[in-house]
Amino acid sequence: MKRFRKKRLKTFVVILIVIWVITAALNAAAFFIPGFATWHADHFMKFAVGSYGRLTGLVSFSVGEIMLTIAVFLAVCTVLGVILLIFMHRSALFRRFIKGLLKTDIAIITVVCLIMTLNCTMLYRADPIDPNPSVETRQYTAEELLILRNHIVTKCNEYSQLVTRDEDGMAVYEGDFRESAKNAMLNISAIYPRLSGYYPDVKLMMYSSLMSQMYMEGYYFPFSMEANVNSKIYCVNDPEAFCHELSHLHGYIFEDEANFISFLACTNSGDDFMIYSGYMKVLNYVANAFAPYASSMNEEQQASFAVTNELVDRDNIFLTSEMWEEVESGALISTETVSKASDAFTDTTLKLNGVSDGIASYSRVVGLLLEYYDGILY
Template sequence: MNKKKITLSIKIQLSILILSTIFIIVCIFSSSFADWYTSNIFPIWINTYGRFTSLFPFSFGEKLIFVGLILLGLLLVVFIYLLFSLIVFLFRKNKDRKFHIPVFIQKYLRFISWVLTIIYLVMNLNCFSLYQCSQMDCNHSYTLEELTLLRDHIVNKLNAYAVTFERDSSGNIIYTGDMESEAKKAMQKLDGLFERMDGYQVTPKTLDNSVFMSQQYMQGYYFPFSMEANINGLMSISNKPFTMCHELSHTRGYIFEDEANLIGFMACINSDDPFFQYSGYISVLNYVNNAFYKSVDIDTYRSHVEVSDLVWYDDQFLTEEAWDYVNSHSFISTETIKSAADTFVDTTLKVNGVEEGKLSYNHVVDLLITYHDYND
């Protein structure tokens, strides 16, 4: 009886799958190992692969997703063909010959298996392992006085900044600087305040297909398989500097959303660009203001400095014009996409050990009170 030999390709694939699985298991059971990996090995991918994808003026990861969808569509066609062929084979009268899969389909399935193997490896190296790192120490039991000081400080800063910017006829801020370069410089200035900030910073990219992103109410994405920080090009301009810095923090190994919020905020307010500073304060306004609102009675809330209408306008996710564009270019309703996206993000966070899911974003208030000097 002839036994088929395991090919070298299959042996390599199995080795990658086994080693990758061992790697993520070790990370799960040892946060110190995950910390070591993120500080010493993870930066290698930034300085090599991240440097390579930054050469492209477009989002390399977005193009990979497009290619992936094509491959998925072809895979569906292959399965339909195989199913149809199997049914024909089972019902034919002459069954002397064995069921045969065409060579070109065998090669395609092997290719897909390699693609899935690489995705599994990359996601473990560039995403799942980061969730096993130690989290920042912070003050989880702040006082109402501390919260009040922080809230009023942020509102006063925003109200003062809002009236200083040039605006178009619709009231939107006009920004003429190089936002991508400023975001990278702002992140580099955090070297010494946070770990892993030195070295090469990838270039933040604006996604071409921001309609689908807007329907998810997402401001940015970190693509682990391309080491890129991507932002929503349709969102209000005031959100963009912070979002760039937030997503860049993921490329430095800070995968938890509350920590990325803090780092994005700190990068913006320490920037030399007033618009970046404004964006940083806007990014945390709702978190802090909502926490304060829930902590006091309505009269106390109203007795404190009021957020100006101009700030509230700049704080919106999308302008009315942008929403009109999104709704006119959507194939599926925004409500359906938003609900599915919320479930996906919440589930993904919980699977990776973030028990509170999307609610963990609110922990940025704890981190702000711990790390930000709001008495300046």
């Protein structure tokens, strides 16, 4: 019996070592071999979402959330088990249970690291997106930024009057966000071929109240190949959030690139509501980028300075006030505390993956938009 256990343990260790070696080799290849990570993003991700993503997409609930719930449960059990072991170390049965639990933890961590490498970390080494191949990257002026800002504001004002609204003046969508988002992504796959292929349905998160406290519209689960969206966000945010998370599934892992893909998909969809959502997505990023230059505008620029209308101001929200009341009433921890912890975690995670400016990288979409509109607006 002891010989069998030793042999089984040896096999377990060998398998773990093999997986860790593969994981390390993949990370090294992505870092040192030019073009390898880009090839991986272009080809492997289509296979992953078309197979594993198709499998997890068979159920309507978020498999990733279930995985996270189980992970938290196992972590709590492990900590409590190790503490109890101090008092129950004489029990052979309990020692065997803790050993089994620790082996399970190690196995799960090992497999998760491999999946995260394949579906997430390697993608940070892929070549950046080119928003406008016909122009060379350059520094843009404050005047060009103002032109971009005015264009975005004008489009927001225009489409705010084209969307359907209820009796209270709040925007409503009468279509299916899931299908509209998938069609919008496929529509721009001629521009970015990586976006072609299969898309699973975006899933609404069970823990949407917690996501709201984190000020997160959605989340990409690499270990379940799922695009998840906060079910409580205001509907104007839905189209761009759906497209943003779907872009991660097809290998665009950087947040600014996902924002740009989302903008492009929505504004080229032919659907007024989707188009409105796309422009609203980047409104604050562009406005905030221009804010430091606002005081130095000349008279001509001040005269042309576009102002958002009342509908846009009303729609420029994360959650409705009623939804915020619902979230806050059921909160166990204050939103301020949760939000700060979430920002710190996201910032650290991005920096560990080579994104030097961390959470601020979301706003880099302004640079992509300036380049995209080069030759169109200025």
